[in-house]
Amino acid sequence: MKTIDKSNLDKIIGILKKDGYTVIGPIVKDGAIVYDEIESINDLPAGWGDEQEAGSYRLVKRNDESLFGYVVGPQSWKKFLFPQRMKLWEAGRDGRGFTIKHSDEPVPKYAFLGVRSCELKAIFIQDKVFNNDLYTDSYYNNVRNNIFIISVNCTQAASTCFCVSMKSGPKAKDGFDISLTEVIGKDGHYFVLDESTEKGKELTAKLDAEIATDEQVKAADTRVASAELGMKRSMNTAGIKELLYHNHDHPNWAEIATRCLSCANCTLVCPTCFCHTMEDTTDLTGDHTERWRRWDSCFSLDYSKVAGGNFRTSPKARYRQWMTHKLASWIDQFGTSGCVGCGRCISWCPVGIDITKEVEKIRNSPKTKS
Numbered sequence: 304m305k306t307i308d309k310s311n312l313d314k315i316i317g318i319l320k321k322d323g324y325t326v327i328g329p330i331v332k333d334g335a336i337v338y339d340e341i342e343s344i345n346d347l348p349a350g351w352g353d354e355q356e357a358g359s360y361r362l363v364k365r366n367d368e369s370l371f372g373y374v375v376g377p378q379s380w381k382k383f384l385f386p387q388r389m390k391l392w393e394a395g396r397d398g399r400g401f402t403i404k405h406s407d408e409p410v411p412k413y414a415f416l417g418v419r420s421c422e423l424k425a426i427f428i429q430d431k432v433f434n435n436d437l438y439t440d441s442y443y444n445n446v447r448n449n450i451f452i453i454s455v456n457c458t459q460a461a462s463t464c465f466c467v468s469m470k471s472g473p474k475a476k477d478g479f480d481i482s483l484t485e486v487i488g489k490d491g492h493y494f495v496l497d498e499s500t501e502k503g504k505e506l507t508a509k510l511d512a513e514i515a516t517d518e519q520v521k522a523a524d525t526r527v528a529s530a531e532l533g534m535k536r537s538m539n540t541a542g543i544k545e546l547l548y549h550n551h552d553h554p555n556w557a558e559i560a561t562r563c564l565s566c567a568n569c570t571l572v573c574p575t576c577f578c579h580t581m582e583d584t585t586d587l588t589g590d591h592t593e594r595w596r597r598w599d600s601c602f603s604l605d606y607s608k609v610a611g612g613n614f615r616t617s618p619k620a621r622y623r624q625w626m627t628h629k630l631a632s633w634i635d636q637f638g639t640s641g642c643v644g645c646g647r648c649i650s651w652c653p654v655g656i657d658i659t660k661e662v663e664k665i666r667n668s669p670k671t672k673s
């Protein structure tokens with residue numbers, strides 16, 4: 304383990320930029336912490352934290368200058384690996400035929416700074432979605448294979464977090480090039496640094512890093528442990544697949560539907576949801592057409608519209624589909640839960656529907672089938 308100070312964190316950003324990476328990190332924008340391109344540590348949300356509850360999120364000023372003193376905001380890294388809207392190809396009239404042109408834009412080379420442990424797990428999950436035996440998404444994989452990841456361990460939990468019960472946090476164990484734990488204490492403001500890959504070691508060798516003392520490592524571990532101990536929510540995942548499969552007709556689905564607005568917020572903020580649709584557009588001359596891919600949601604009515612009708616017309620059916628896919632059929636499909644316990648769907652649901660509570664209601668109801 305090593306330690307670096309803030310100026311060396313800035314140096315990391317500079318080295319990565321020089322190596323051709325677009326560095327993406329947390330910034331404050333529109334009253335939330337979001338992920339966007341950064342130039343230096345001056346862009347990071349120094350002194351900002353967040354308070355989250357079911358149906359509520361707000362930024363709060365901290366009483367220190369922590370650069371990573373927030374938890375997670377409405378965005379996740381999926382917007383860079385699986386963009387909200389992307390042109391797949393375009394075609395132009397060519398005499399009596401047409402010519403198809405695929406995008407010739409260079410694939411972005413991203414460095415992600417500030418990836419939380421649950422978000423790393425979400426990237427692993429999307430790896431299974433976009434790179435499996437049946438389907439390989441070329442854009443996703445081209446970006447993913449060039450990425451540099453700097454994870455940041457959580458030193459506090461939002462009240463909506465439940466990553467411990469999903470075994471996805473609060474400390475990143477693998478999947479990063481470099482991981483950092485931020486410490487602000489009597490001995491100053493520094494980061495305990497761990498390198499995982501050759502790329503990470505090469506970059507660290509260019510820094511003025513020092514070997515971490517036992518006290519510094521302990522200070523970092525204590526802060527991560529406090530995030531774990533401070534986690535108020537949890538999800539009991541024992542037998543969850545069977546619980547949901549056997550309770551397709553449970554009365555709780557209808558009760559949720561009295562609150563759910565089918566707004567799709569939960570799916571848009573979720574770092575693992577991947578539903579998308581295709582849109583074809585033609586210009587007025589009829590000489591040019593484009594095919595775009597854009598995010599969609601199983602909560603949108605049109606998503607389940609097929610030739611012959613719509614097979615999921617009620618909010619009850621749509622919420623049941625989302626939760627059963629996320630926590631049960633995802634396991635059959637991809638060998639993992641679709642939930643990492645980041646809590647975004649709880650904070651950003653306008654009516655505060657809480658996936659952990661809904662699972663418990665079904666689990667503990669006298670009407671539940673075993």
Ligand code: SF4
Binds near residue numbers: 644646647648
């Ligand atoms: S279902 Fe909710 S808690 Fe789970 S990963 Fe998605 S947004 Fe996070």
Ligand code: SF4
Binds near residue numbers: 562563570648655
């Ligand atoms: S559960 Fe909440 S966020 Fe999701 S669709 Fe329903 S109202 Fe919207």
